[in-house]
Structure formats: C-alpha cells, structure tokens
Amino acid sequence: MRAEVSAAVVISAGFRERGTAGTELEREIQRKLRGSKTRLLGPNCLGVMNPLAGMNATFAQEIARPGSVAFLSQSGALLTAILDWSLQEDVGFSAIVSTGSMLDIGWGT
DSSP states (O other): OOOOOOEEEOOOOOSGGGOHHHHHHHHHHHHHHTTSSOEEEOSSSOEEEETTTTEEEESOSSOOEEEEEEEEESOHHHHHHHHHHHHHHTOEEEEEEEOTTOSSOOTTO
16 A cells, blocks of 8 residues: 655755765655655755644744744755744744755745
C-alpha cells in the first residue's frame, strides 16, 4: 500500500552544499518525487508555520502570533530574526515559509 502524501518538509542540511554525495542525494530525492503528487519544501530550510491553524512544522521554539501577512524567504536565518522580532513587537503572520535550497518548490511553483 502506498501513502498519498501531498507535501513534505526536509529541514536538515547536508545536501548539495556538502559536495558530490549531497548533490547525488538531491538527485535521488528528485527521482522519487518525479511522477508523484508530492511536493517537497527544502531541504536546508527553517520549515513552515501556519499560526492561524496552530501548525509549527519548523525547528523554531515558538510559533508566530496569528496575523494577516505571510512571510516567505529562502533564508531560514532571516526568518528566525523576523520571527524573534515579531514576538517582541506583537506582530502576527498568516504563514511563515522558508524555501531553503528549493529542490522541488521554487518562487513560482
């Protein structure tokens, strides 16, 4: 029996930025995704938050406060800084998404 997974997040690093073995691992993941309905966020990302739904699929300790603006960035470091600032300033977000290395999901997909 095959699971019908529509989306997955790979937070960990250690892919193409680590050389040939990491690049090959990325290619293997892309081969597995090809032809499937699964989309992959990452790798090498902070993850994704939906504060409106109470979902925190990141390695951040706290979830953002709910709000009406989404924040999307390739950089997990930038998102972490924005999240820390938003918690101090009581600013909310509808979503926070870190794309990381954009192996499968890019700016227009």
